[in-house]
Amino acid sequence: MPEQPRSRRQTRAAILTHLLQSGGSFRPPLAKAVRLSEASLSRILFDLKAESLIEEVRRPAPYVGGPTGLVSLDGSVALAAFELTAQHLSVGVGGLSGELRYTERVPLPKKPTTETVGGVFREAMALLRDWTRRRRITLSQIGVSIPGLGRLSISANPIIPCDVGRINGMFAEMFADVPLEFTNSVVAHATFHRCRTENYPFNDAHLFVLVSQGVAGTWMDDPTETDALQPVELGHMVFGPDGPRCRCGHHGCVEAYTSLPAVAGLLGVAETELLQLGSDWVSTIPMSSRVRQELRRRLFRLGLAIGNTLNVKPCGGVAISGWPSMLAEDDRNAVVEGIDACLLGGRKLAQVSLAFVPPSTGNDPQAALAFAAFCLASRGGMPATSTEAA
Ligand SMILES: [Zn+2]
Incomplete structure (x- = not known):
């Protein structure tokens, strides 16, 4: 089958998602995995490095032809994660490789309603805003994981009552410039496994x-x-x-x-x-x-x-x-x-x-954090609204 030409965004996304799923790669296998010549890869890595999305350390390669650069995702990128469970809302800040720098849990009332769940989100957002402001941290992405979220449940969630439209509005008020994505919790857990499980099958x-x-x-x-x-x-x-x-x-x-x-x-x-x-x-x-x-x-x-x-x-x-x-x-x-x-x-x-x-429940907000990392990587680390340029 002839290959479709890829846009710059897609090529960058292929590199970043490969690094996310592999945890890091030497240049030759990376070029092969994303179907680029080493020269083309080199040019794109130069850009990604200048944008502080990746880093590279010289390291002896485990095969003939080394040493070469071990390419991995940049440890300084900050992502925010919100993960709603039946008992609480977890909020956290972490990096592309899954290390958490901050985490807090805001409990849900015993019988949550759309109003109280909205209030819990507002409280968690305020905690996040204070924490990032004090440290002058700029967030690159926010990922939000909600059980039961689906196409038909934007305002009427059958699992936990919550109004995603309203919560979206709160995020727009408090974190206007940060790209934001909502997802169903099973998608977040799937992403977590795909990105963080060693030897994922x-x-x-x-x-x-x-x-x-x-x-x-x-x-x-x-x-x-x-x-x-x-x-x-x-x-x-x-x-x-x-x-x-x-x-x-x-x-x-x-x-x-x-x-x-x-x-x-x-x-x-x-x-x-x-x-x-x-x-x-x-x-x-x-x-x-x-x-x-x-x-x-x-x-x-x-x-x-x-x-x-x-x-x-x-x-x-x-x-x-x-x-x-x-x-x-x-x-x-x-x-x-x-x-x-x-x-x-x-x-x-x-x-x-x-x-x-293995099961991954109980480690919140790790799944939402992995999802945030995936969102950033799959848009090639480019602004959410930027137009496609080949
Ligand atoms: Zn059912």
Whole structure:
């Protein structure tokens, strides 16, 4: 297939997202990965260095031809992250490589409303403004992660009540010059894994599934494309209209069987206790064989939901994160069997590889920070509003 010519923004985005996902690279493999001659790469790296987006240290290369420059993202870039969870809003400032310089948590009330969640955002924004002003720090990007955020839920979020339009307005008042992006929390977690997990199993397009307080997925594609990250509401695939009620308002969604609150019911422990334990419940709460049987049935359903998603849009890989990743292989196999049972042609014929990656909940605002880094890198470190120039 002939290659499409790339704009300057896309070429810069290819370099920056590669560095973000690899954590740093020597010049020759970097040139190869982003399909540039070393001379062209050199010219672009010169610009990126002048803009303080990358740095380079001379280092002996681990192959013939060294020494050369090890290129990595500049440690001085400051990003802000806001991550909303069921219990609190995390705010933080960090760098492109994920190191946090500041973090604070503002608790949510027990029964949050659109007004109180808006107030919590305002408080967190004020904390961030004070902190950055005192240190004269200029933010390059703000990333905001909100559970349940979707195309239809800008003002009516079914998971946590919040009015994104109004929150957007507050940001415009307090941080007028800083590029701002909102995303669904599953997209933020997917980005976190893609950028921060060493030896992340997939380089190409794949499906990322998060099983935690909710169940959701993200299509992960070429990071330089505008629709590189697409949330997939596979958790709300209905398996029985007579099933348990889901927080989305329907009955019998796969989420109503496999989310942490649903599993709390099965295990007979309080939801708050299980949410506190997070994925660790797997090693701390004993299970009777009857409960284990039922858990496997639910995992099988999760597999069916994933397989059905792949039937709709085939792709070569699935990464599953959350509590199922902590289970013993025998239990986890129920997910694999579910995928096999409904994927057209089965997993082998469809050439789908499957990987369980460790859970990432409880580390907020790291996912929102990774998302902010991704936003900056995928627009090539260029202003959000600048026009395309080839
Ligand atoms: Zn639902």
